[in-house]
Amino acid sequence: MKKIIFAALAACFLPCLAFAQLKITGTVSDNSTLLPLPDVTIRIKETNKLNVSDKNGIFEFNNLKPGIYTLTLSHIGYKLNTHVVEIEANKSIQIKLIPTSFIAEEVLVQSTRVGKQGVSTFKNISKSEIENQNFGQDLPFLIQNTPGVVVTSDAGAGVGYTGIRIRGSDPTRVNVTINGIPYNDSESQGTFWVNMPDFASSIDNIQIQRGLGTSTNGAGSFGGSVNILTSSVSDLPFVSTNNSIGSFGTLKNTIKLGTGLIGNFSFEGRLSRIKSDGFIDRSKSDLQSYFVSGAFKTDKEVLRVNVFGGKEQTYQAWNGIPEAKLRGNLNDINDYINRNGLSGNDALNIINANPRTYNSFLYEDQNDNYWQKHYQALYAVQLNDNYNLNLAAHYTDGKGYFEEFKENQKLSNYGISPVLIGNTTIERSDLVRRRWLDNDFYGITYSLSFKNDKLSWTIGGAYNEYLGDHFGEVIKSNFGNVINLDNHYYDNRGTKKDFNVYGKLNFNVSEKFNLFGDLQYRNINYRVVGTDKNRNQLFVKDDLNFFNPKFGLNYILNSNQHLYTSLSFAKKEPNRDDYINFSNGFTPLPEGMADLEIGYRANTKNLDFGINGYGMWYKDQLIITGKINEVGEYFRQNVPKSYRIGLEADVAYTINSKFKILANAAISQNKINTYIDYSDDYDNGGQVEEIYKNTNISFSPSTIIGSELVYIPLKNLALSFQSKYVGKQYLDNTEHESRSLNSHFVNHLRMGYSFSILGIKNIQLGLLINNLFDKKYESNGYTFGYYYGGKRVTENFYFPQAGRHFITNLNINF
Template structure:
């Protein structure tokens, strides 16, 4: 799915309570034991709080999808082949248009095509204070459906102590990153944060460069019973396009071959504004409210002749977009020692102009998509001795209007998403949980229009080509959690039963977006493991693995969904001693099909990455070596209508070195 069409919304306003870290050193944000937006310690859903210390050690300004793959059941690939520029991730084999993404509770999924991508906000993870990944339907979220799961991001913790950091890095393929970050700490009940970053790479593949800049500014006022916070974020990026897979015959001659022409480029500017307010009228209630706005402007050029396999004449077709996205939400939480009850409302308005221009013919079309949403949810967690009972109910109402040369009546969807579960704490170290939830989801604009940016007329029927049927999933999660002084483990099994699932068919549409089909019956089931063992004072072992068994049933035949490997194993060995951090990570990913008919597949592969870090007074020096064994592998591909197979090549052995100065 193309990054620049499924754009991560940018000027946004949100709310989040800037709270303290939990006692268990995870990334949950709480106030007096009340978890805001996230799943808490006893919430019976499958989730993982990322270790932000480890994230900061690994972070080189790369696309966040490379950091997310260290968690169970997450796969990714990169257009350019290296870790900067457009990249994409999937949870349990399900693409990111079906993964809810929020920042401080604010939806980041672009409403029309529902994708949330990080390329328009490069180096975003440098500014985050916490990340929680929920797999499965999880808890109710604002915005796009939490279908495969959710990725919840949290802005800088302005209560961090004062510091200033400068960073500089350089690596393979002329990749470099420079950033500056300042935290004021709380002074006179006020706090301020600012970061600016510049990232560049030539890309592993030919003419697949990325040149991007971003800034994040945050400020807050802390009053006796309330907090006001404002976040401003902006990003600008330019890329040499590399979204076409490459035929294996061309790869055999030159692995850096780019199937897109050198003239195909994009440029996007996106900005985000969030305004948040948190009010605590007493010791048993909190009201969190937020407004947000996002602005996007940009586009990309496409060589149509090249796309259809014909000789290029240098003429480009340009897809241009401009969007506005504004919304508001508010949550009221009532709590005591035994229960937490949160009820919230959310509404947003979205409009995006689509403009198609040809170098030779000029403007060929313009249309507009308007998509609006309103939702309400209520969630209760009740603790009774060693049991925690969980119930969650969400109602979503969504409308879509298309204004173009072809008339289309307004499309409406209504969804009722119930969830429930139970957690049992056997003792202070061991707990079990079970949950079941249903989530329904409307198709994307691309799904409805079969990959067309401008709605065509079906000559045979005289009606627009459209598929407006929603898809739904019933997700069951069963798991156990163990937490001891030196050992922590979460093991869960899941069974996701889909109705009318919208799945990739392995082909790419005329606008560069991946095409889909509906299937009547399908399911995904598997086992996921996340474990950490403190082998000694200096050595830590971390394992994040997943086994997936997925089946689609259609026309009395069964087959597996595309890009869904059955086995993923991540194993890291880390050494921390005084000023040194040394780590080696191995990743095995089994084979996966890349076409609907299961006739073409990607081979399984093994990657070995290593990193070293040394701290000297105010300086931190880091060296990263990726793909140490120089493995030649693909982790995505496609087939065309004639059955030809092509692939996305990923980079061989490469390095990156960085230095940070903090005071």
Template sequence: MKKILIQILLLQLFISFAFTQGKIKGYVFDSETRKPLPNANVYVENLALGSATDQKGYFEINNVPAGRINVVASFIGYAKQKKIVELAPQAEINLVFYLEPTVLPSQTVVVTALIASEKESPVVFSNLEKQQIKDFYTTQDVPILLSELPSVLSYSWSGNGIGYNYLNLRGFDQRRISVLVNGIPQNDPEDHGVYWLDMPDLLASAGKIQIQRGAGSAFYGPPAIGGSVNIITSNFSIEPKISLFTGYGSYNTKKHSIAINSGLIENRYSLYARLSYIATDGYREKSWAKFPSYFLSAIRYDDNMTTQIHLYGGPFEDHLVYRGIPKSWVKDKSKRRANLNYMDVTTRDDEIENFSQPHYELLHELKLSDNLILNNTLFYIRGVGFWDMDASWADTVYFRLSSPYALKYGFTTPSRNPGEAIARYFIDLNQYGWLPRLMLKHGKGELTLGAELRKHTGFHWGKIVWAQNLPEGLPSDYRFYEYKGAKDIFSFYLYELFKFRPDLRLMLGLQFVYNRYKVYNEKEFYDYNSGKWISNEFSVPFRFLNSKIGISYDLTQNINVYGSFSITSREPSRRDLYDASDGYWYPWGKKPNFEVKPDGSFDFTKPLVKPERLFDIEFGGGYFSDSYKFIANFYYMDFRDELVKSGQLNIFGDPIVGNAERTRHIGVELVAEIKDLLIEGFEIGGNATISRNKIVKHGVYVWKNPYTGERYSTPQRIALDGKRIAGFPDYMGSLRISYRKGGLLISILGKYVGDFYTDNFNLVPSNNVGGIDRKVDSYKVFDLTVGYRFDKILGLNNFELKIQINNLFNALYAGSGVGDEFYPGAERNYFVGVGFEL
């Protein structure tokens, strides 16, 4: 009887247990090729349950206990993917995994430490994945490719996206965006600019790009105001291969490249090398550019250690194009391609630029234990080159040829100005850096401790290359200015992502920043007021404590809400303090931005331009699933002493900025993505930004009233309270519609940018007597991409033909402007490329 009772009890338990179990099934695919991954491992976390996929990528796991469970898919050479599901008793759940290729373990640390993830990080971000980069990149620079992401605006000096290109995020220019490549800061330490042409064809070796919007979104580099851009290179593959690409397009644009990948050697080594050449005549007159480039990588895997080396760059040459056209020419096909110089005459043939900036990177990861990882990045960036500019406007005083200099340096005092002239501006830059980072995984989350140590030095000088009238005896190497600039950078940060529960996470970030500018060894110049020979030398330190706190909460499996608050400060650029190459000795030159002592000298302990300070509040939420994504984000950015454009340019075409006492930026960002809606392979994604960017309190002193034309005997203050801030559109948006079927891709992208002003007076013909128009009109641009890929044809693997037609409907527009100068976008243009593997 006992045996019968026990058997009945066991049977009841078995039946009860069986009826509380369910099934999980689905597929695992490669995220790039969308091909199935056979023999991938799919398992339930913390349970001895799992399955391998078949040749179609299909898996099935039976007898899974009901409840909230984590399902993980993994495959060698790919990043793991986890899905959290609620399994009801006797239910079946279908899952589809798209795994991202990666054979670089060290990148997992880069990604964990710097890259935000959906429903985990309370950060506003957007990604461009490797396949998207591969689909839509041909020759255009990084800002142009990123322009379809939320709140991103880009424009090109040459008009066709090759050469000098600029990125705005929420209206903030790239001097206030922290740009990183493999976690290494790319903003110039002295002027904070980003020169994308120093990294030609970088996108050909990029595996992922993430833009994080809002303040404090980068651990190091220049403090992020508008946000951060992090480019992760990913070059390695499991199998050896040789990839070739060639293409041709409008304005004699051409590209040729070859990439060699060794594959994984002895499960320990991998090598990668790419050589590229991009050249174009440019859309605007005399805007040609030639960009040879290289990217070399090597990696070694050890049991608990990974070491990776990168070397990339390219010595380029181009013709200068840095001035905009009058607004009245923007719609005029016969004039809009003009390339004007400083004096509004045709640019000379000998206004050229030569520059090279090789990047040397060492990325090292040491796994000290299962929960403790040490990552070190060492880098060296060397930049050397010059640009030759027309300087026919300059006189003997600017070139330091007047009598005091003639007497000092032993040449004849000139009797007339140089006349037609070309001046060479030379720079020699060196930057060293060490970025250590320690990541500790603990029971409730992850703690990251890190530091940034960088040292930058720059040697700057200018000389006359040629002039109509030069004084006798002038040395051939005579330099009319010369100085050295330097910057010491140190920061320490800690970052904690704390999980109270699986659905509730807290983010805490704290960063201490110390930056010190130096100018020294400046060539003496003659001060006509005091009758003395002087030079400027100073050292100015800045110290900041930046903080960020955020919270992320999963309302349901698919719905996440978040909020964050940041306090971020940023120092002005060294050029904002003193631009020694802009001609301080010259009557119209830019004086040092420091208080003046009673004796007329400068007090270099008291800069007049102040650091900007930002309080940023962000909150929003989203709905996430395999087929749908909807996100809404609200931001409120309150500034003290924001550095805003004055509407003027220096002699090199760069905007001159100054502090506004108080400004405010408020906006809403909306994002939607839908995949496989009704038709498999049909995708639609779009975004929109609505913002209001106002000066709360600010005024400038002018000699002439910009509205009435009245001239003053002494400078008068013009209040700008309530004006829109120059460079910030109130409306932006983009929409991409794509269809993929087999090897076919058809995609059309539409972008809209609302109007914005080019100075803070908000001048339009209706509000000033001179009829001045300083507003970039709103515009719409559409780009079409069509491609087809054959897995194998004529003995070639992954043969792909790609056609891009940009500005499909031939809109005549200006992408941006400063003051009275507007930068036109290219008319309808095309590029056709062919790529394949051996």
């Protein structure tokens, strides 16, 4: 009887066995580097099934019948590969792709980047790393877990106005390029990420160089550079949508689509919006952006046209919170109210507000508004096996204003005549003013590169022009008839012409030794004509010529390890405020720096490690001292000698398929040899000078440590625990404990789960819990002081960051 039952069951299951559902899993890697290749398109000829390798080069096909299959693998910059597989059971394969002579769109930025065995200190951040971090916060918060980086947010939660410092250097000393084209504002030299909300969704990769780095275009890199490459061509058509929602009313909606390659053409587009109420009171942001790109590509050339832009409206939160409110009691707050002449609603606001979310602005339209549009045409061609040519043209159109309420203002300060009411002459009024910037930035960049087994060189450069109209208007007052919107109460134009040319040389002396040289000449022509915000006449004229040489040596220990050293010299021009606020009859000096870098890098299958030491010695560094000019404006002064010396380390170690550890550390000493601090003397007039020797440079923590533990318990589930420690920072250069930011240690938890269902290519769920342990800390601040009543009064202001808060997202890819 048992034999009969067994035979019946076997007969039932034989059809199922005959049509067994099998799968092929595989890994794709580069034939020369053996590194995994993401985004490789794999097609099964017999079934027409498609798949794309993930960030680890892994792909998978399910529900296959036993038989012989032909796989075709294609990837930009690699030769087409055909692989025949016979399966009778589940099978795992490994495939290596051979690079073609023309390497994808990286060629568009190679002239301003450091190669794998370069002599500069750098960190590369891949597209997948950016995507994992992108929950809608500004770009600085996505790259904060890199050595020597500190980020801050005015609104406290990473949306709106944010900033980044590298090695203690502020954003005006961090060079930012997008596809090799300068992004820093030409006059202020700052970078305003709020003007490009969700730009991370259109980025392929980022290279962060620390120190002077290699010659690039735009503002001088005096602390670091952020080199961005936008999205490259996708082989396959796609549609994706990303939606985030979180604390403080944070909302992000993004939709992207692309045609994939249609012959030699491809198109891609993105629309995004981000909204947030902010952690700080009335610090809401309403941000919108777009990105459109079209490309023509052959084996020998790439032509890409990018059009992108953003619109932002952000309620001002840039005044910070007075120390009396943040840390004091009611008596301290009342003293602050009396010292600063607060009354009415302003006084009630500072008394009643939450100490960590107080915002001094109450006017309902105290907003910053800005629109920015970018146009880029990028062309790269491989002339032959040794030569590549890059050309780019660009234009940026920017326009915006910030609006503010001002109480009891002198009408004459705004070019408005006194108002006669009956027999009374009114010379003061409450009013609302707007301060405008309307600017244009355009130019060209170019490079010609040569490479063979022994030698490689690049000749490149750029010419850029900037036109910036600055003007102010009064839009409201207590007396409507005095307003004339066509009458600018101040009006000036800044023009800047920036020309540079550079030559870079790599020479392989032997199989072990490589020499590097980089010579740059830069010419700057800057003019400002008109009236400033105080209605004083402006005439700025400065012509500067800089020669910036860099030299380096690379020693290859083996295929996975190398040592490098470099010595670089560079100069950098002052910014707009330095020229305008400097004492009459004087011109600020350009800053100079010598940068020495010594490092070691190792890269194996499971380990990526780098350690480097550096010394950055400044001549005539421009810093805030508290000194004022003839009309009471504070300005930066040149300090003859200062320096930064430090040690940095960065490691990524894959323990096994489930655990990975990433860690970085930066330990430094940042000093000014001789510093003179100036404080206003309200008792006797003038200013009081105090001399300090060998004092710490402001906003330069001596210790910064970051870490991340990644745990993958299941194939499609990943958990990440991130930690960041930032040591004490001083608000000025006096090294007074009473004018400092406390150290802080903050932890974040990120979770991601991906799956496929109902024919959808991929669905990703994410959760980010920021400041997991609800740490109360401040990431930024400022200070000023004065003498009154025979003693020094110090006013400190801080920017608290949000406690525990979350953002969750849903990403769907078709």
